[in-house]
Amino acid sequence: DAGKKLHTGRSRNDQVATDVRLWLRDEIAAIQAEIRRFQLALLELAEREAETILPGFTHLQTAQPVTFGHHMLAWFEMLQRDHGRFSDCARRMNQCPLGAAALAGTTYPIDREYSAELLGFDGPCANSLDAVSDRDFAIEFSAAASILMMHLSRMSEELIIWSSAQFGFVNLSDSFCTGSSIMPQKKNPDVPELVRGKSGRVFGHLMGLLTLMKSQPLAYNKDNQEDKEPLFDTVDNIKGCLKVFADMVPEITCNAEAMRQAALKGFATATDLADYLVRKGIPFRDAHEVVGKAVALCVERGIDLADLSLNELRAFNEAITEDVFEYLTLEGSVAARNHTGGTAPEQVRKAIARAKGALA
Structure with a gap:
């Protein structure tokens, strides 16, 4: 009988909206931890190569000399902004839909402020219609994830170019490369290439979520069950990409003479x-x-x-x-x-x- 009462004053609509926010809040914290780990790896590499001279480019043409450490700090700044965007997303998302029920609230004497406090939210969502139908937080998260992946893709591109025989600026650890099936001399930068490719997948999820929501009238519609797959896949991919980059960067070695020449x-x-x-x-x-x-x-x-x-x-x-x-x-x-x-x-x-x- 107690179990039968659990659904009192609740709907799948507000429960699912609450659960997704709870889950994504934890995932954002995990993503930010990986960003920090990556940043620390970049700082260590920058310190190690603070005086190593690298040609700076504009239009991929030699422009002015810079130091490799300075270049790594540019990557650090990109990630610093990414970290801030996820913090902004988590702050706006941290409102509790629970109590909105199906769309109009409930006639039972509930305390939404107390429920929000117990679940670690900053407060309840202000409008019951918006609470059950809002997926802005998922779209905002996907936008932040897309910008992050754009940054990782740019970094990947530079590592791919720099590790080529034509440049020879850096060496990537064998752990993050593969050989060719028929050309024994090849050392392919597979991890940066895969990360560069993943960016298109994450960008696609952002467009998918925007398209999913663009024509929905208030309040809840069954279309919204399609928000899970792109959201889950985005989280899985950016966590994996961040982890592999944080592992790869400490093992990068520089060919200072090639850079100098x-x-x-x-x-x-x-x-x-x-x-x-x-x-x-x-x-x-x-x-x-x-x-x-x-x-x-x-x-x-x-x-x-x-x-x-x-x-x-x-x-x-x-x-x-x-x-x-x-x-x-x-x-x-x-x-x-x-x-x-x-x-x-x-x-x-x-x-x-x-x-x-x-x-x-």
């Missing part, structure tokens, strides 16, 4: 020469033209700017003096960007310290 190509310090001339009082547009002519000469001779003699550089502008070579080296270039958010090794270490303090 690549940074020497493409005149990565050309902007530094222009900035040098500006500090000598030359208008930037004039400095830009001077550097363009110097680069043209280097292209013709197959050398880098740092390989030009002082007299050859002064032929382009007499403001250039011996100290110019301090700015034309890769080390001088990265060290010169010694400000908050800059790529100088000193700033990288300060940023790592701040990040560790924020995660503590």
Whole structure:
């Protein structure tokens, strides 16, 4: 008889809506824990490679030298925003539908505030119609998950490129790669490729949920049982992707010499020469033209700017003096960007310290 009374004042509609929120709240906490583990791995790698010079790219063309540690901190910042989005989602989701019953509430003398408190919610949903039919929290979660997967896909793309024979910047552990079935020399970056592919699956679930809800009138409709499969699959996939990345990153090794040689190509310090001339009082547009002519000469001779003699550089502008070579080296270039958010090794270490303090 006691069991028969359990359904009093309740409906499948408000119970399922409550259960999904309870489940997703726990899953968000687990996802955020994996994000933190991944971030800590990135900080350790960044610290290890704080002075390793890497060519920075725009349009996938050599732009300016940066440090590998600085690049890893960019990934860290992406994940920091992801963590915040999941926190926002959990906060908005943490309202209790229980007591809304089928759609209109119940005639029994219930205490919705007390029920919400016992279940760890911030309070009851304010409107019974909205409580049973709202799936915004699932859509918002899927949106946050999609942005996370977009970030992981970008990271995967860089690891795939960097580990190729053409770049040779990094080595991925054999544990996260496979060989070819017929080509014995191959070492395929399967894990980054699989994660990159999973992004499309998660994006699809977001669009599926939006389409599911777009034409539903209030209140509950049976369509809503279709929200579970995309939601469950999204959770499973992002947890798996985060876990494997957090495991993979500590085992990444850098080929510092290959990175350095690549940074020497493409005149990565050309902007530094222009900035040098500006500090000598030359208008930037004039400095830009001077550097363009110097680069043209280097292209013709197959050398880098740092390989030009002082007299050859002064032929382009007499403001250039011996100290110019301090700015034309890769080390001088990265060290010169010694400000908050800059790529100088000193700033990288300060940023790592701040990040560790924020995660503590």
